Amino acid sequence: MNQFQYVRPSKQQAAIDAVAKDPNATFIAGGTNLVDLMKRGIATPQKLVDINRLPLARIDADPGKLRIGALALNSTVADDKQVRERQPLLAQALNAGASAQLRNMATVGGNMLQRTRCSYFYDLAMPCNKREPGSGCGALEGINRMHAIFGFSDKCIAVHPSDMSVALVALDATVLVSGPKGERRIPFIDFHRLPGDTPEKDTNLEKGELITAVDVPDGPFTKYVHYQKVRERASYAFALLSVAAALDIENNTIKAARLAMGGVAHKPWRLTAAEQLLVGKPATEDTFRQAAEVAMQGAKAFKHNAYKIKLGPNTIVQALRTAASAA
Amino acid sequence: MKEQAQNKQIGAPMNRVDGHLKVTGAAKYSAEYELPNMAYAVLVGSTIAKGRLTGVDAKAAERAPGVLAVITHFNSPKVPGFDTAGKDPSQPATVGGPLKIFKDDKIHYSDQPIAVVVADSWERARHAARLVKGQYAPEKHKTNLEAGASEAFLPTAAKKNPKHPMNDYQRGQADAYKLGAIKLESEYVIPTEVHHPMELQAITAHWEAADKLTIYDKTQGTMATRRDFAKEWNLPEENVKVIATFVGGAFGNALHSWPHESAAIIAARVVNRPVKLMLTREQMFTNVGYRPYTWQKLGMSATPDGKITAITHESIGQTSNYEEFTESTLAQTRMMYQAPNVTTRYRLVSLDVCSPIWMRGPGEATGAFALESAMDEMAHMLNLDPLEFRLRNYTDKDPENGKPWSTKFLKECYQLGAERVGWSKRQLKPGSLRDGEWLIGYGMGVGTFGAHRGAATVGAQLLANGTVLLQCATTDIGPGTGTVMTQIAADTLGLDPKKIRFELGNSSFPKAGTQGGSSTVNSVGPATQEACLALKDKLRGLAGASNAAFASAKKEDVTLTDGYLALSSNPATRVAYADLIKQGGDKAVMVEARPGPEGQQYSMYSFSVHFVEVRVHELTGEVRVSKLVSCADAGTIVNEKTAGNQMKGGAVGGIGMALMEAAHIDDRFGRYVTKDFADYHVPVHADSPAVEVAFVNQPDPHVNALGTKGIGEIAIIGVAPAIANAVFNATGKRVRELPITPDKLI
Amino acid sequence: MSLPPDLEQPAGHDESRRTFLKQSSLLTALTFVPGPVVQAATNELDEKVAAAFEKVPLKLEVNGVKHKLSVEPRTTLLDLLRENLNLTGTKKGCDYGQCGACTVHVDGQRVNSCLSFAVMHEGKKITTIEGLAEGDKLHPMQEAFVKHDGFQCGYCTPGQIMSAVACVREGHAGSEAEIREYMSGNICRCGAYSNIVAAIQEVKNGGQKV
Known part of the structure; x- marks a missing residue:
C-alpha cells in the first residue's frame, strides 16, 4: 500500500473541501472495503479524509420517516428499536450482510459505496474496465457465475454487492448528500448507476460529495416483509442472488408491494412491474409466481450464470411467500 | 499394554496440555518470534502462466523507503543445492522436483515468485513489492485438465517400476462391468480444493552464522524441512535447525517445502538479517499446493440380489509441468468391497500450474467421492437400502491381497451411525420426505485409510524437580500430539500427567517422521511408551545401587510417583528422586521404536462411516447439513476429546468439499479467479451442525502396542459422497461434480 | 473518555x-x-530522510496500558499489535476481513483489526486476547474453550474467543442457531465449530460475568 496523508477534520465542510480540492483524496469511514482495496493496490488514494469524527451517526426517528446518519454502523441500525419496528426489512437485510465484526465497523454510507466483488476487478493482472477503463471486461467471456443478468453493458457485467441497498431501494429511500455545490437529495433508485460506457463510476455522487444521511419514509411495510438471500454457504458470503420483499396485505389481498433484487445488476434492482402486478391480487403462490415471471422479463444470462434466470423467480416466490406469512 | 491396572490417562478426555497457551494468545507461530533487527519479505508473482522472465524492473522498488533488497533470478546468490538436487539417480529427472526459486528464467505457473522484496517493515516491503514489474516472453499455457485429457499419462514412477502402486491394477477380468446385466457408468469431477489453514504460510529465517541456519517455519515435518534446506545450502544437517512449536493448521500443505521458504532463506542471507516472510491469502492458492482437480469414471455391475460383480475405476488428476504429483485415489476401490473383477487406472495431466500436494484424506477422499457415490447409485438401481448393499459386499479379508485385516470393525461403525442418525427414517424413493419447504434426505459414505506407522525416536529424562521431560521432533498441526503423548507417558510411567512435559516441533529433538497420513500416534506413541519403559529401567538400575529390591525388580514393576520411584507391587519400596539426583549418573534415555513385521502379514486400515441428514430448499437449492454422525474404527482412542474433535473437524472439511469449495482458473489467463475467502468458501459456524462422533474403540493388536490406527484422514474420507447421496435421497438429483451449489439443484 | x-x-x-x-x-x-x-x-x-517524517503520533490504550506511538498512517491496527507491540495473540489469517482471526475489541465492540488503520483509533481502548484474563485467572470463555476443546491448531482461537465474548455480551448467544450465525465471522478451518458452540453455550448458560 502506498503512503498517504491522513487527516481527520471535525467540520463537515473541511472534510468536503479536503476531498473536493484534491483529485487523489478520498473519504474513509468504516474502511471495510476501502482498506481491502488499498491493500490490493486497487484503490491508491494519496490522501485519506477520516470522517469518523463528524456528527453523522445519529438515527432520528422523525414523524413519517427515519433519518439514518451516514456514519451509523450497520450493527447499530440493524439493532435499533425504531428501525426494527418501522423498517424491519432494512434490519433483516443488514443482518444478512457480512459478519458481526464487519457490521460493527461498516457504516451506512460506506455500505452503499461498496465496490463490486467481481474477481476481475480484484486482480491487477487481468482486464477490468471498472478498475482500468479501456482494459476490457474479463468477466464477459470469463468465469461469470456471479455476474449480472440485468442492465449490464459490453463494458461491464459486474454486480453491486450490498444487501442493505436492496432493501433501501425497495423502501423508496432518499440519499442526503452534501458537496462543494451544497446539499442535494438523491432518490435511492438513482444513486447507483448502470455501467454503460463508464463502469468506473458506480454511483452518481460527484467528486467531494459526502453522504450525510439516508431518509427512509414510513410505509405500511412493518409486518409482511422478508429479505431472502441465497448464497453458497449458510452465512458470511455475498449473495448469488437476493430479494427484498415488502407487502401490505389486508384480508389476504395485497394492497401495496415493494420488490427488489440484489446480485443481478450493477445496482440494486427494483422490480416495479412485478410490484404493480401484485397489487390488488390475493397473496397466493400463483400470484407470487406471476410476479416472479414478470420480474424476470429482459433477463439475459452469460455462460456461467444461467442458473440465475431460474433462481431469480424462485427466490422471489420464496421471499414473497415468507413475507406473506411473516405475521 | 502390560500395565492395564495403571491405565488412567489413556482413554481419558484430558484437556490439551497446550490449551492454556492457545486460549491466551501465548502460543507462538512461525511469524511471531521476535528477533533483533528483523526484516520483512514479500513475494512478487508472475502475471503470466508460462514463458520466460526476460527482465525485472526493480528500480522504483529499490528506491522506496526502507527497502533493503530486491532479489530476482537476475541477482540472486547461487543456492548451491539447486545445481546438485535432482541429479540423484534414484530420483529420475523426469519425475521432477520442487520449484527452484530464482534459479532460471522459466515461468511454470501464474504467480510463481519472480522477486522477493525485503524491507524494514511489512508496510514498506508490501508497497515496494507492488512497484516491481516483471518483463516476460510469454508462451501458450495450459491450465485445463479436460482440454489436456488426451495427453494423460501413466506416472513415470509406475512406468519404471511395475510394482509401483500407481500402475494399472486388475483382479479377475478387465472392465468386466461392461458385461453385467445391471450396470452403471458414471463420471465424477472434483474441482481444485485448497487447504487454507487459518495460519498463512510463514517462515522466519535466521542465518546465525555463515554456515548455520535457523528457521521458524510452518511445516508438518521438522526433519524433512531440515533435510531439504541443508541440501539446498550444502550444509551438514546439524547446522540447520527447524522450529515449528506451533503450526496453525496445514491439512497437508506443509508436507512439502515451497519456494517462499527458499526465498526467505536467500533473503536473510542477502540482507544479513533475520527475515520474516508471510504469504498473502492469494498466494495460498498459488504457491503452496492444493487438492488437484480430478476427473474420474466409475463402472460397476452387480447381481440382482446386490452382489458387486465388477468395478472399473479410472482417474485423471492434474499435476504441474515440473513435478509429478500422485495420490492414492483408487486405493479404496481395490480393497473396500467384495468384487471378483476390479480394474483401476491412474493417469496424470501436466498443466502450467503449481504442484498439488496431499490435502486431508488425500487421494482417498477424491476416490471415495466416486466410489461411494457409485455405491449409492447402484443401490438405487437395485432398489436396495445403501447400507444393506454395503453389508452384502462387506469383506472379511483384504480382496486386493488376500491378507487378513489387522482389525476391522466397520460393521460396528455402521450400526452405531445408523442408529444415531435415524437411518430407519430414510425412504428408498428419493424426494419422499419434507419439512415445509425443505426436502429431507439421508445418505452415507465410507472411508478408509492405511494405518501407517514409521520409525520414531523419543528422548525421556527425569529432571531434578521430579518431572519427566520427553522430546521428539514430531510436529503438531492441531490434533493434540503433545497431549496424547503425555497421556501415554503418564500411564507408562505411572506419573501424574502434570509432572510430564512433551516437547515437539524442533528438528534438534530426537527424530520422527512428518505429521501426515494419520501416522503420528501410530509411530510416536509407541516410541513414547518405549522411551518411558527404558527410563524406568534406567532409574531402576540407579535405584538398585542403594536398594536391592530395585536391582531385582522388572522394569514394568517400576512406577514414578510424586517425589519417589516406587514398585507397583509394593509401593512402600521407594527411592526419593532427590536421592537419585544426588547419586549422579545419567537419567536420560533415547529410544527408537520401529514397526514390526506385522505390516507384511496383515492389511492395516482405519475405517469410518459418515451418516448425514440434509435439508434442501425446494426453491433456492440451498443445502443444509442438519445432522452428521461420524463413526470410526480407529483402534484405541487415546483421548476421546481430541480424537472426537478431529473427527468433527474432518466432517466440517467434508461439508466444505461437498457443498462449497472450488478454486477456479480462468484458462485464458491461467490465473485463479478465486483469490480469497470471499470467492473460495470454506464452511463457517452456520454451515456446521453439532457433529456427533462415535468410536468403536477396539485396540488393533498389530499396528503397535497401544492399538491405535489413525484418525485424521478417515475423518473426511467419505463425508462428501455421504452428503451427495443424501442430496440425491432428498431431491432425486445426482450431482457428480462437486461442489453441490444451489445452481446445480434448481 | x-x-x-x-x-x-x-x-x-x-x-x-x-x-x-x-x-x-x-x-x-x-x-x-x-x-x-x-x-x-x-x-x-532523501527517501530515508523523508520516511522519518511519514509517521504520525498516535495514542492508544491496549489492554489497559497507555501507549504513545508514532506510526505510518497505512499501518493497520493488526500489524501495529503484532509487529510494533509484540502482541502476537491477535492473528493474521487473511488480512481482508474474511476470516475473523484478527478480532479484537475496540471500546468494547468486536471488530476486524486487519481492516482498519491504527491512526483511526486515536484515543480508543483496545482489548486483545492477551488482555482478557485477569492475571493468571482465565476468563470464563477461555476456561470453556479449554474444557470443550474449542480449537485444534489454535490459530483462529484468539479471534474466536474475542468474538465469543462479544457475542454473549451483545445478547446474540440466545440459541445454538443464533450463536452459529453470530459467530460465522470467525472461520475455524480445523472445524472445531461444534465444540466452540458448546463452550459459548456453557458460558452463556452458566451466567458468569463476561
Whole structure:
C-alpha cells in the first residue's frame, strides 16, 4: 500500500473541501472495503479524509420517516428499536450482510459505496474496465457465475454487492448528500448507476460529495416483509442472488408491494412491474409466481450464470411467500 | 499394554496440555518470534502462466523507503543445492522436483515468485513489492485438465517400476462391468480444493552464522524441512535447525517445502538479517499446493440380489509441468468391497500450474467421492437400502491381497451411525420426505485409510524437580500430539500427567517422521511408551545401587510417583528422586521404536462411516447439513476429546468439499479467479451442525502396542459422497461434480 | 473518555515536505562526484530522510496500558499489535476481513483489526486476547474453550474467543442457531465449530460475568 496523508477534520465542510480540492483524496469511514482495496493496490488514494469524527451517526426517528446518519454502523441500525419496528426489512437485510465484526465497523454510507466483488476487478493482472477503463471486461467471456443478468453493458457485467441497498431501494429511500455545490437529495433508485460506457463510476455522487444521511419514509411495510438471500454457504458470503420483499396485505389481498433484487445488476434492482402486478391480487403462490415471471422479463444470462434466470423467480416466490406469512 | 491396572490417562478426555497457551494468545507461530533487527519479505508473482522472465524492473522498488533488497533470478546468490538436487539417480529427472526459486528464467505457473522484496517493515516491503514489474516472453499455457485429457499419462514412477502402486491394477477380468446385466457408468469431477489453514504460510529465517541456519517455519515435518534446506545450502544437517512449536493448521500443505521458504532463506542471507516472510491469502492458492482437480469414471455391475460383480475405476488428476504429483485415489476401490473383477487406472495431466500436494484424506477422499457415490447409485438401481448393499459386499479379508485385516470393525461403525442418525427414517424413493419447504434426505459414505506407522525416536529424562521431560521432533498441526503423548507417558510411567512435559516441533529433538497420513500416534506413541519403559529401567538400575529390591525388580514393576520411584507391587519400596539426583549418573534415555513385521502379514486400515441428514430448499437449492454422525474404527482412542474433535473437524472439511469449495482458473489467463475467502468458501459456524462422533474403540493388536490406527484422514474420507447421496435421497438429483451449489439443484 | 484534538492538518507525510527535503539534501553538496552517482545516492538518502517524517503520533490504550506511538498512517491496527507491540495473540489469517482471526475489541465492540488503520483509533481502548484474563485467572470463555476443546491448531482461537465474548455480551448467544450465525465471522478451518458452540453455550448458560 502506498503512503498517504491522513487527516481527520471535525467540520463537515473541511472534510468536503479536503476531498473536493484534491483529485487523489478520498473519504474513509468504516474502511471495510476501502482498506481491502488499498491493500490490493486497487484503490491508491494519496490522501485519506477520516470522517469518523463528524456528527453523522445519529438515527432520528422523525414523524413519517427515519433519518439514518451516514456514519451509523450497520450493527447499530440493524439493532435499533425504531428501525426494527418501522423498517424491519432494512434490519433483516443488514443482518444478512457480512459478519458481526464487519457490521460493527461498516457504516451506512460506506455500505452503499461498496465496490463490486467481481474477481476481475480484484486482480491487477487481468482486464477490468471498472478498475482500468479501456482494459476490457474479463468477466464477459470469463468465469461469470456471479455476474449480472440485468442492465449490464459490453463494458461491464459486474454486480453491486450490498444487501442493505436492496432493501433501501425497495423502501423508496432518499440519499442526503452534501458537496462543494451544497446539499442535494438523491432518490435511492438513482444513486447507483448502470455501467454503460463508464463502469468506473458506480454511483452518481460527484467528486467531494459526502453522504450525510439516508431518509427512509414510513410505509405500511412493518409486518409482511422478508429479505431472502441465497448464497453458497449458510452465512458470511455475498449473495448469488437476493430479494427484498415488502407487502401490505389486508384480508389476504395485497394492497401495496415493494420488490427488489440484489446480485443481478450493477445496482440494486427494483422490480416495479412485478410490484404493480401484485397489487390488488390475493397473496397466493400463483400470484407470487406471476410476479416472479414478470420480474424476470429482459433477463439475459452469460455462460456461467444461467442458473440465475431460474433462481431469480424462485427466490422471489420464496421471499414473497415468507413475507406473506411473516405475521 | 502390560500395565492395564495403571491405565488412567489413556482413554481419558484430558484437556490439551497446550490449551492454556492457545486460549491466551501465548502460543507462538512461525511469524511471531521476535528477533533483533528483523526484516520483512514479500513475494512478487508472475502475471503470466508460462514463458520466460526476460527482465525485472526493480528500480522504483529499490528506491522506496526502507527497502533493503530486491532479489530476482537476475541477482540472486547461487543456492548451491539447486545445481546438485535432482541429479540423484534414484530420483529420475523426469519425475521432477520442487520449484527452484530464482534459479532460471522459466515461468511454470501464474504467480510463481519472480522477486522477493525485503524491507524494514511489512508496510514498506508490501508497497515496494507492488512497484516491481516483471518483463516476460510469454508462451501458450495450459491450465485445463479436460482440454489436456488426451495427453494423460501413466506416472513415470509406475512406468519404471511395475510394482509401483500407481500402475494399472486388475483382479479377475478387465472392465468386466461392461458385461453385467445391471450396470452403471458414471463420471465424477472434483474441482481444485485448497487447504487454507487459518495460519498463512510463514517462515522466519535466521542465518546465525555463515554456515548455520535457523528457521521458524510452518511445516508438518521438522526433519524433512531440515533435510531439504541443508541440501539446498550444502550444509551438514546439524547446522540447520527447524522450529515449528506451533503450526496453525496445514491439512497437508506443509508436507512439502515451497519456494517462499527458499526465498526467505536467500533473503536473510542477502540482507544479513533475520527475515520474516508471510504469504498473502492469494498466494495460498498459488504457491503452496492444493487438492488437484480430478476427473474420474466409475463402472460397476452387480447381481440382482446386490452382489458387486465388477468395478472399473479410472482417474485423471492434474499435476504441474515440473513435478509429478500422485495420490492414492483408487486405493479404496481395490480393497473396500467384495468384487471378483476390479480394474483401476491412474493417469496424470501436466498443466502450467503449481504442484498439488496431499490435502486431508488425500487421494482417498477424491476416490471415495466416486466410489461411494457409485455405491449409492447402484443401490438405487437395485432398489436396495445403501447400507444393506454395503453389508452384502462387506469383506472379511483384504480382496486386493488376500491378507487378513489387522482389525476391522466397520460393521460396528455402521450400526452405531445408523442408529444415531435415524437411518430407519430414510425412504428408498428419493424426494419422499419434507419439512415445509425443505426436502429431507439421508445418505452415507465410507472411508478408509492405511494405518501407517514409521520409525520414531523419543528422548525421556527425569529432571531434578521430579518431572519427566520427553522430546521428539514430531510436529503438531492441531490434533493434540503433545497431549496424547503425555497421556501415554503418564500411564507408562505411572506419573501424574502434570509432572510430564512433551516437547515437539524442533528438528534438534530426537527424530520422527512428518505429521501426515494419520501416522503420528501410530509411530510416536509407541516410541513414547518405549522411551518411558527404558527410563524406568534406567532409574531402576540407579535405584538398585542403594536398594536391592530395585536391582531385582522388572522394569514394568517400576512406577514414578510424586517425589519417589516406587514398585507397583509394593509401593512402600521407594527411592526419593532427590536421592537419585544426588547419586549422579545419567537419567536420560533415547529410544527408537520401529514397526514390526506385522505390516507384511496383515492389511492395516482405519475405517469410518459418515451418516448425514440434509435439508434442501425446494426453491433456492440451498443445502443444509442438519445432522452428521461420524463413526470410526480407529483402534484405541487415546483421548476421546481430541480424537472426537478431529473427527468433527474432518466432517466440517467434508461439508466444505461437498457443498462449497472450488478454486477456479480462468484458462485464458491461467490465473485463479478465486483469490480469497470471499470467492473460495470454506464452511463457517452456520454451515456446521453439532457433529456427533462415535468410536468403536477396539485396540488393533498389530499396528503397535497401544492399538491405535489413525484418525485424521478417515475423518473426511467419505463425508462428501455421504452428503451427495443424501442430496440425491432428498431431491432425486445426482450431482457428480462437486461442489453441490444451489445452481446445480434448481 | 476525552477525545483527542482533531487532526485537521496532516501531521505526517506530505508531498511538499518530501520535495523540500529532496531539494535540500546534504548530498547535493558533493559536487565533485559524477552526476549519476550523486543522483542515485541523493534519491536513496532523501527517501530515508523523508520516511522519518511519514509517521504520525498516535495514542492508544491496549489492554489497559497507555501507549504513545508514532506510526505510518497505512499501518493497520493488526500489524501495529503484532509487529510494533509484540502482541502476537491477535492473528493474521487473511488480512481482508474474511476470516475473523484478527478480532479484537475496540471500546468494547468486536471488530476486524486487519481492516482498519491504527491512526483511526486515536484515543480508543483496545482489548486483545492477551488482555482478557485477569492475571493468571482465565476468563470464563477461555476456561470453556479449554474444557470443550474449542480449537485444534489454535490459530483462529484468539479471534474466536474475542468474538465469543462479544457475542454473549451483545445478547446474540440466545440459541445454538443464533450463536452459529453470530459467530460465522470467525472461520475455524480445523472445524472445531461444534465444540466452540458448546463452550459459548456453557458460558452463556452458566451466567458468569463476561
